[in-house]
Amino acid sequence: MLSFPSSDTTDRLSSFMCTFDDIVDVTTFHTDPEQQLNDVMAVKQEIFALPPYPNWTAVGVTWLAGFDFEIKVIARIP
Incomplete structure (x- = not known):
């Protein structure tokens, strides 16, 4: 079960006056990409439902x- 939009992530973004809409780059690191990517893509489509979409790189x-x-995000500060 993936839980990307956790309260910790939301708190970190909001401490810089940012939201998930301000995320411009996402890098995900996978130990088993074949098993994990379907779940990751489903969560990604939930969180980033509308354009503009962030750049996304998946690394095995x-x-x-x-x-x-593991997830690494970069957000722009408005």
Whole structure:
């Protein structure tokens, strides 16, 4: 189960007066891309339902420190 729009993410964005609409770049890191990408794409379509869409890069990796999946976002500060 993916939970990208967590309260922690929302709090971090709002501390800079940003929302999910201000995200311009997303990089996801996957230990098992074939198994994870369908779920990631479903969540992505929920969060970023309308254009403009952020740039998105998915990277397959062999190991993450204690995780199977990691997200890095860059947001513009309005």
